[in-house]
Amino acid sequence: MISAVAFFLLMIIGVPLAFVLGIATLLYVFSTGNLVVLQSLPSKLFNGLQNFGLVAIPMFILLGEIMNHGGITNRLIEFAKVIFGQLRGGLAYVNVVANMFLVSIIGSANAQTAVMSRVVVPAMEKEGYSRDFSTALTASASIMGPLIPPSMPFIIYGVTAGVSIGSLFLSGIIPGVLFGVAFALYIYLIAKKKNFPKSERVSWSEALKATSYVLPALTIPILVMVGITSGVFTATESAAVAAFLAFIVGAFFYRELKWRHLPDILLRTIITTSTVTFLLATSNIFGWVLNFERIPQMITNAFLYLADNQFVFLLLVNLLLLIVGMFLEGVAALILLTPILLPAATKFGVDPVHLGAIMVINLTMGLLTPPVGTVLFIASATAQVKIERLVRSLIPFLVISLAILLLITYVPWTTQWIPSMFAPQ
Template identity: 35%
Template sequence: MLTLIIVLFIVLLLSSAPIAIVIGLTSIAAISLLTNVPLRVIPQQLFAAVDSSSLMAVPLFILAGQIMTVGTISDSLIKVASHLVSSLRGGLAIAAVLACAFFAAISGSSPATVVAVGGIMIPALIKRGYHQNFATGLLTSAGSLGIMIPPSIPMIIYALIMNVSVTKEFLAGIVPGFVIAAFFIVYSAVQAYRKGWDAPERTNAWELLIAMKRGVWGLLLPVIVLGGIYGGVFTPTEAAAVSVVYALFCELVFYRSLTFKDLPKIARESAILSAALLFIVANASCLSWFLASQQVPNKVALYIGEVVASRWLFLLCANLFFIFLGTFMDIVSAMIILCPILLPMLQKFQIDPVHFGIIMIVNIEIGFLSPPFGLNLFVASGLTKQSLIAVARAVLPFLLIMIFALLLISYVPQISLWLPDLLVK
């Protein structure tokens, strides 16, 4: 009977059914056929999964990201970044990475970062003489920083399912996020130097000052949101609400790039994205409940404990497994289902769950860039009108950089834990 459930899951997955439907139908089949539990437990678990104050931050951060994507905050951040590094060879490519890092710190969404920054920077890079494949690959990959540099929607979900502090998880993502950004910057500078792209330009201090003056409102948002969280002024959920109010103020009052007529469309698109994500979370939590009720985590931990004898080997196997899963399914759903199963192994090998959360976030970033399911690939394909295969090829060098960063972050835990250990007692 269990084999039948596994076959059903695989068949539904290969049928291209939405991942939430795949997980939900598998949960119903498993509970119906393998237990005596009444089916009314399913709606109860679906409701319980999303009945969380921490999870309220997800739709609010999505709404804030949508407001800034449609508005001009992203444009002002790009201008600041461009003026800061224009005197360097490959300055525009470096500015693109910095702009993604800036926007990541206010949006919490990888696809939103690709749309907001890539829509402006990919044509600008091509116009400056960069190869189209390089420009597409860089922005598609750097956009993944949207879920590494806090606030991050997957971090909130991970902290919820693993019962760790959202604040500590946010802090843990800052250094790894900038490490990955630094790798992209070095690679971009080397490529620009080798191929003669984008000669340095003299920095105009007056233009930089004007760009900083106009961009200061956008630059203040991560300071207000993250400073408020880490300073104990408000919770992550309250910070999400603050980010919405602040983004609306900037776009409606200061930049005046939006009008009240734009808000219903923005709210509708945000509601659709939020509902889709929360529906996945609810269904995956239902399946996780079934697995826990059948003591699957303990059985898996016992089996892995017999096969895997070291912490080093466990981290390698976990990373390889999640990279493999990311090629054909939503890795966020995989994280929701599998992380509770792996929790006993984290305890056995004394792996900090906050550190493992950052490892999972990097795996999600890689999943966003891995065909055929990678969401960033679809977003970039729509932006550039290139085929999915062409975008996947353009991303390949950056994907290898991401895998190297994953190994570094996995085996040097202080990259993730230094900042939360320093600031959170």
């Protein structure tokens, strides 16, 4: 009881989750007097990190940092402008398409929103779009970030659930494209109504030049996916090869990646990796205590009591995750909830890969909703739009996102078809 009260109290006052989990675990041990458990905590703390899949985390973080410093972000946006800018509402399409390109580079909805809010929102406002709409579209498009590979949340879920990271990467492709298409259709429907502007048509020579400049950047995510699907690389190995290729492209093709950038790149990679790893370590001992107290089994039984079929179970899971996503950061929630929800999902015959996609989408949508929606606050601060105005502009995109979420939830084909094509026979 003491540890539970401490857990929620520490969360409310804003203590980082890794410390919350560690402190709550220690309070449980001392309040119950179970010192035998205390002796096992150090080994449990480190055993949770002895997983080869975790090596993918620093490699993909390093890949993103190298590509950001290598000048690839602006080239992808310029390429999207050349292809889609001539349509009515062209920059709105560019916003969506550029987000789809950037997910393979940045891999973080928060970082992606910060970049796009600085680059695309001012350009859209300059051409006559309202700042509220531009910012809402930018924030909403970040939902695609954790779905299109490589994806940090999928790596975390895969390690926690013991599921193939390659299969999870593949499972996010169709959902990511569905979000992109749905947002594009919404733009198309309101473009004439709001008389969105369009850019001048570019010449064939300009289009060919933009394409030739962006091809080296596009080879990197293609390499990741082809390497994984062909079985040549594991997800971790593909990240290492892609990071090396990104260095070659940024340093010798675009010539924007300099040796002086490397200390900053490595430092940012180490800091981000350490943060995630520490969280994984403390969540492992917290999860062990939960299992010791049979909390996952109790929650599984509660789901079994409330739901008598898979349809109702998935509905309850979505409601739970949407609520949790409003208060807890996505990666933290994945680490905390996966060991709890996975046993119940297995009882109802839900594929672990399908559950992973549902969890990632739900928790990413939580980034757009108050009171703790980090993407919401980043977009508001970067684009200088008041939260209440931004929330109003986000409503149509949240409705679209909920519709796509329900489609993915109840049509497992959307997450399982591509992984099944590459599964060993």
